[in-house]
Amino acid sequence: MKNMDKKSLVDQIEKSLVELLSSKEYSVGAVIPKELELSTQLGVSRTVVREALSRLRTRGMIESRKKRGAVVTSPDIVSVIEKGMNPDILDQNTLKEIFEMRLSLEVGMADFIIKRVTEQDIKELRAIVSKETPNKMPNLFAIDEEIAFHSKLYEICDNNTMKGFQKMLLPIFNYVHSSGMLNDMPVFKKVVTHSDLIDLIESRSADKLRKGIRQHLNGHFKRVF
Numbered sequence: 001m002k003n004m005d006k007k008s009l010v011d012q013i014e015k016s017l018v019e020l021l022s023s024k025e026y027s028v029g030a031v032i033p034k035e036l037e038l039s040t041q042l043g044v045s046r047t048v049v050r051e052a053l054s055r056l057r058t059r060g061m062i063e064s065r066k067k068r069g070a071v072v073t074s075p076d077i078v079s080v081i082e083k084g085m086n087p088d089i090l091d092q093n094t095l096k097e098i099f100e101m102r103l104s105l106e107v108g109m110a111d112f113i114i115k116r117v118t119e120q121d122i123k124e125l126r127a128i129v130s131k132e133t134p135n136k137m138p139n140l141f142a143i144d145e146e147i148a149f150h151s152k153l154y155e156i157c158d159n160n161t162m163k164g165f166q167k168m169l170l171p172i173f174n175y176v177h178s179s180g181m182l183n184d185m186p187v188f189k190k191v192v193t194h195s196d197l198i199d200l201i202e203s204r205s206a207d208k209l210r211k212g213i214r215q216h217l218n219g220h221f222k223r224v225f
Contacts, residue, residue: 013044013052021061021072030072032062058083078164085168087175099176100224102169103217105162106150110210112157117201121156125201128152129194143174149194182223192216 017038026032035053039046053070056062060075087095132145147170154166176182192215200212214221 009044010048010051010055013042013048014055016042017052017056018061021056026072028072028074031068032070032072034069076164078161078168082168085172087172090172092181095172095176095179096181096224098169098172099182099220102166102173103220103224105165105169106153106217107210107214109153109157109162110213111206112159112162113153113201114204114206114209116158117156121152122198122202125149125152125194125198129198132194143177145194177220184223185219186222188219191218 020026021032032038033041035046035049038053039049042049053062057064057070058080060073060077060080062070063073065071084090085098090098128145128148132149133142151166154163157163192212194216197209197212197216200209203209
């Protein structure tokens with residue numbers, strides 16, 4: 001019971017500290033009070049405060065700085081979520097949902113790609129495609145080639161959080177892809193290839209590119225539905 005009571009108390013103090021750090025007084029970079037000051041202010045032991053602060057460090061809300069103590073930080077959302085992204089401990093339903101989330105993310109990238117792509121980016125995409133091995137089955141692909149091309153698309157978006165999500169979701173996506181938990185990959189006579197996508201990028205039409213990416217990923221969508 002004592003352990004349960006302590007856990008409940010730490011939960012309460014963690015919540016109080018989050019509310020404190022969310023106040024206008026503590027912006028990013030601000031130094032927070034010392035453990036002793038917080039324990040006196042909150043009316044609990046330093047042990048409870050220390051454990052609550054440890055949780056905030058894990059959540060990326062604070063970090064320790066030399067000669068300054070603990071300071072407020074802007075949480076790295078991707079790294080916080082990534083801690084639980086282990087395919088060996090996630091159930092099948094969650095794994096499938098993560099697989100679907102990456103499909104949705106890629107279809108939604110079209111506007112950012114069209115807005116931010118450069119001629120150099122297009123040259124690099126062409127170089128990636130030039131190294132791809134021709135495949136008689138157009139909807140089957142080499143995973144390394146797929147990763148190289150789609151990683152470049154995320155890079156073009158110039159969004160660090162989005163790139164972080166891609167790196168985080170990719171191992172899960174590959175795990176589900178090869179796990180047998182989805183339907184078999186259907187065979188299409190014709191698909192939108194990487195080369196086709198580059199042509200659509202050069203058209204500078206986000207709507208056309210969005211439709212093209214959706215068709216390119218059609219095999220994966222068919223496996224889900």
